[in-house]
Amino acid sequence: xxxxxxxxxxxxxxxxxxxxxxxxxxxxxxxxxxxxxxxxxxxxxxxxxxxxxxxxxxxxxxxxxxxxxxxxxxxxxxxxxxxxxxxxxxxxxxxxxxxxxxxxxxxxxxxxxxxxxxxxxxxxxxxxxxxxxxxxxxxxxxxxxxx
Amino acid sequence: xxxxxxxxxxxxxxxxxxxxxxxxxxxxxxxxxxxxxxxxxxxxxxxxxxxxxxxxxxxxxxxxxxxxxxxxxxxxxxxxxxxxxxxxxxxxxxxxxxxxxxxxxxxxxxxxxxxxxxxxxxxxxxxxxxxxxxxxxxxxxxxxxxx
DNA sequence: TATTGTTATACTCTATAACTATA
DNA sequence: TATAGTTATAGAGTATAACAATA
Numbered sequence: 440x441x442x443x444x445x446x447x448x449x450x451x452x453x454x455x456x457x458x459x460x461x462x463x464x465x466x467x468x469x470x471x472x473x474x475x476x477x478x479x480x481x482x483x484x485x486x487x488x489x490x491x492x493x494x495x496x497x498x499x500x501x502x503x504x505x506x507x508x509x510x511x512x513x514x515x516x517x518x519x520x521x522x523x524x525x526x527x528x529x530x531x532x533x534x535x536x537x538x539x540x541x542x543x544x545x546x547x548x549x550x551x552x553x554x555x556x557x558x559x560x561x562x563x564x565x566x567x568x569x570x571x572x573x574x575x576x577x578x579x580x581x582x583x584x585x586x
Numbered sequence: 587x588x589x590x591x592x593x594x595x596x597x598x599x600x601x602x603x604x605x606x607x608x609x610x611x612x613x614x615x616x617x618x619x620x621x622x623x624x625x626x627x628x629x630x631x632x633x634x635x636x637x638x639x640x641x642x643x644x645x646x647x648x649x650x651x652x653x654x655x656x657x658x659x660x661x662x663x664x665x666x667x668x669x670x671x672x673x674x675x676x677x678x679x680x681x682x683x684x685x686x687x688x689x690x691x692x693x694x695x696x697x698x699x700x701x702x703x704x705x706x707x708x709x710x711x712x713x714x715x716x717x718x719x720x721x722x723x724x725x726x727x728x729x730x731x732x733x
Numbered sequence: 734t735a736t737t738g739t740t741a742t743a744c745t746c747t748a749t750a751a752c753t754a755t756a
Numbered sequence: 757t758a759t760a761g762t763t764a765t766a767g768a769g770t771a772t773a774a775c776a777a778t779a
Contacts, residue, residue: 441648442636446629449700450708450720451608455625457723457730458605459650461598464730478602479769482593489589496737501588503606508770510739532737532778553596561597563729568722573597575719576604578710583604583611626746643760655747657762679755679760
């Protein structure tokens, strides 16, 4: 076995490895169900469903990515007919984003897969531990500085 | 403010957002010190320092990436003169990886920056909470399935 | 002038497949 | 035959800079 030195005691390292394993479980869950979706795409679809009509700028800001990064992501989702870019009637510069009916139906199925995935990754934890973990993660996020 | 729906209660979502914020803090810490390094590069350098002479295959396995993915990463680190690929005397197919003396010195400085970064992201947590958090993350990692 | 979305461009991470040198 | 490293290629995520349309 390799010597990992000081790495195992580092919070950042534990975070990165866990995130990677959880990502793999997410992907595996969808592949087994014959679907393809990333956690980022799922988050995006939920945001659009809950905030129908929002602009690409608002969505990019909520996701913490550049507006130019969002363009090909929306292109792909639109090509899959999960969402549409409507022209805004009030501001000709912006697009009003919305799920299609196909997108709404698909998202319901995606949500059930995510639920199964969440249940599995939290299966080693009690409900109280899961809440504690999420709370601690949020605290860490609050302490990290961006610049 | 946007409605994030069911997202805030999801462990995977908390993990992803925290990881993203911690990554940004890591990058900012290095930029302010006039250095450039990713968490992945740091982990790689620690692995090479603690396991001098290991092969690219062994390193790729330890990092959980494909051997072809490792090649350009090593190219870059070697171009920065932080590590070298020695020819193995016992097996002509493998490279024996090692830090250069520059790499060893640089890693000492990187480790002190990582320490400062770790201190900051854990600043909202007690020492006991930090240990709890790492333990819970390791449990989650153990429950995630890869395929 | 400022904002929104798009395009062009560039880098990094990731993988698969095929090639080479060696075992 | 099998393994280690490389190369070619491709897809996704990320960004900056410049541009057109609109405010």
